[in-house]
Structure formats: structure tokens, C-alpha cells
Amino acid sequence: MLRLDDLQVFVRTAELGSLSAAARLLDLSPAVASAALKRLEQELASRLFTRSTRSLRLTAEGEQYLVFARNALQNLAEGRDLLLSGRAEIGGLLQLSAPSDFGRNLLLPWLDTFQQAHPQLQLRLLLGDRNADLFRQPVDIALRYGAPEDSSLVALPVAPGNRRVLCASPEYLAAHGEPRRLEDLGSHNCLLYMIAGRLHDRWSFSDGRRELGVTVSGDRSSDDADVVRRWALAGRGLVYKSWLDVADDVQAGRLRVLLPGMPGDAAPLNLICAHRAQLNRAVHLLREHVARHCQALLANAPFAA
Structure with missing residues (x-):
């Protein structure tokens, strides 16, 4: 059976190019470190190092096995850290x-x-x-x-399943009517937002078969998405927002989803x-x-x- 201590001796020896240096790092005697390497080679039935009086280098089998030994030690360390962190309060x-x-x-x-x-x-x-x-x-x-x-x-x-939706307040719809088709958006005031100076005036929807886009316009725009939402709540126009951002407003009746059969862009x-x-x-x-x-x-x- 493979021993963790033997793997550590092997990896440190390979990294340092010296068995005695690895022994010092691991606080082992040279004899114990040498026995660990011999034990590992016997377990694997492979020679891991080529030794001479002046040098120690990995064999081809040793170079192959070093990758797996390092991964094993790293995985064990991560598992230990996970268990330790699970018992500690985060701070x-x-x-x-x-x-x-x-x-x-x-x-x-x-x-x-x-x-x-x-x-x-x-x-x-x-x-x-x-x-x-x-x-x-x-x-x-x-x-x-x-x-x-x-x-x-x-x-x-x-929230990978989130999408954008088209909304307006009941007050706005009472005054201006409800759009029934994408083409109707051209006769409505659309509230726009900007990111990095770019105006998002192209709104995309899906009818289940294809993606459809429409260019919209309105009398208000902002680089703060919360401002655009507040304008919609105040009845100033239509808004095209992430469902997460308007879900509470829709459920409370402050906003209504329009064209519900045509959801907007994915917004994960x-x-x-x-x-x-x-x-x-x-x-x-x-x-x-x-x-x-x-x-x-x-x-x-x-x-x-």
C-alpha cells in the first residue's frame, strides 16, 4: 500500500534534486528518506531515480509518475483544508x-x-x-x-435561467395602452440605459422559434439601471429589464409583464x-x-x- 510520507519524499527529492535536501526539508534522517524511496519503488515495481555518487535524476518512469504524485498530494491537501474550513467560522x-x-x-x-x-x-x-x-x-x-x-x-x-422581460406600470398602460406586437413598441416611450456610453436601444425577444429584434426610442436614458427601473415605476414608459430586477415589482402589481409569450435576451x-x-x-x-x-x-x- 502506498504511503503518504513516501510520496512526499519522492516529490521533494525530484523538486530539489537531492535526497539529503529533501530529508532536511521534511525533518527526516537520510536513512529514513532513502528507505521511503526504496519502499515506493518496490510498491510500484519501477525504478524512479538513477543514482550515482554525485547526482540523482529521474528515470522516464519517475518523470511520468511525478505528475500523478504531485496531483495526489495536492488533492489530499485541498481535502484537508476543506474539512478544516468546514469546522471554522468564516471571517x-x-x-x-x-x-x-x-x-x-x-x-x-x-x-x-x-x-x-x-x-x-x-x-x-x-x-x-x-x-x-x-x-x-x-x-x-x-x-x-x-x-x-x-x-x-x-x-x-x-441564476443561469434568468432572462430580460418587457414591463410597464399599470398607470402608464392606462394612459397609453398596452403593446400587443413588437411593432407597437415604436409608438411607446421606451426607457433606455447606457453602459460605457453605449445606448441600449436594440431590444431582442424570442417567439420560441427565432430571435427578433426591434430598435426603440424614448425621452429618457441613464447609466444607472436602478434609475431606469424607478422611471418605469413612476409611469414614464416601458422598460426592458432582467426578471430578477423586476420580479418583486411584478408580484406586488407595481409593474406588469408585457408580451409574456416573447421573453427577452438571456441574462444569466x-x-x-x-x-x-x-x-x-x-x-x-x-x-x-x-x-x-x-x-x-x-x-x-x-x-x-
Whole structure:
């Protein structure tokens, strides 16, 4: 049976190129380290090192096995850390960014309950509709709609079934009528938002068979998605928003979903970070916490989530 100590001696010897140096690093006597290598070679029925009085180098079999030995030690270390973290309360500072509307109206109360469950955790929240630079800004993770544009970023799904929907307040519809077809949007005031100076005036929908797009216009636009939602609540026009952002308003009757048979673009919510090393226990627990709340909202969506 393979022994963990023997694997450690083998890997350290290969890395250092010296059995005596590996023995010193592992606080073993040279005789014990040498016995560990011999025992491992006997277990594998393979010679792992070519030895001479002046040098020690890996054989072809040793180079092949080194990859597996390193992976095994890394997996065991990660499993140990996971068990240890599971017994410890999470703490420290977690810095995250989120879209303005989602952050103010949904995430804030969810973070309250999360921090109540983990009082040793400190949170720093940055809200805005511009994507935070995870390599330059003081942010550990970000909640974002859509897949990351930078393929080097790590993305974990939070609400993959989310979509955009077309909405308006009952007051607006009473005054201006309800659109029945996409072509009707041209006669309505559409509330627009901007990201990085670009006006999103092309709204896309699906009829179940194909994607359809329509260019819209209106008398108001903002780079803050929460402002656009507030204009819609005030009866100023139609809004094209993520279902998560308007679900509470729809359920409370403050907004109505229009053209329910034609859902808008997919708007998956993801948790983004720069490196997998940042996916510690606090991040995983927060992702699960937010995902549970999002799933409850998606359960009442007017489309199959």
C-alpha cells in the first residue's frame, strides 16, 4: 500500500534534486528518506531515480509518475483544508461588486441575513453598472449579468435561467395602452440605459422559434439601471429589464409583464473572480445563499427558468 510520507519524499527529492535536501526539508534522517524511496519503488515495481555518487535524476518512469504524485498530494491537501474550513467560522474581509439595481433592491437584504449568520465576516460592497476591473480594483468577486468578456476570468453560475422581460406600470398602460406586437413598441416611450456610453436601444425577444429584434426610442436614458427601473415605476414608459430586477415589482402589481409569450435576451447571473484561489469557503457560501434567493424569484418567472 502506498504511503503518504513516501510520496512526499519522492516529490521533494525530484523538486530539489537531492535526497539529503529533501530529508532536511521534511525533518527526516537520510536513512529514513532513502528507505521511503526504496519502499515506493518496490510498491510500484519501477525504478524512479538513477543514482550515482554525485547526482540523482529521474528515470522516464519517475518523470511520468511525478505528475500523478504531485496531483495526489495536492488533492489530499485541498481535502484537508476543506474539512478544516468546514469546522471554522468564516471571517475576514470580502469585497464584492454588483449591478446597481440588483445590488440595492435585492442583494442588500440578502447580505444582511448572510452576515447575521456569519458575524465574523466583514463585507465591502461596490455598486455600479460598469464592470469592475477585478485585476486593478479592490474587489475579490463580482456579481454580473452575462458571461465575462475576458475568458481568463472564472465564472460560477448563480441564476443561469434568468432572462430580460418587457414591463410597464399599470398607470402608464392606462394612459397609453398596452403593446400587443413588437411593432407597437415604436409608438411607446421606451426607457433606455447606457453602459460605457453605449445606448441600449436594440431590444431582442424570442417567439420560441427565432430571435427578433426591434430598435426603440424614448425621452429618457441613464447609466444607472436602478434609475431606469424607478422611471418605469413612476409611469414614464416601458422598460426592458432582467426578471430578477423586476420580479418583486411584478408580484406586488407595481409593474406588469408585457408580451409574456416573447421573453427577452438571456441574462444569466454569474459570480466572477480573477483566480480560482479566491473561491474560498466564504465565497462558496455566499454564492449558494444568493442562488437560493434567485431561484425563488425565478420560480415565478413568466418564462421557463
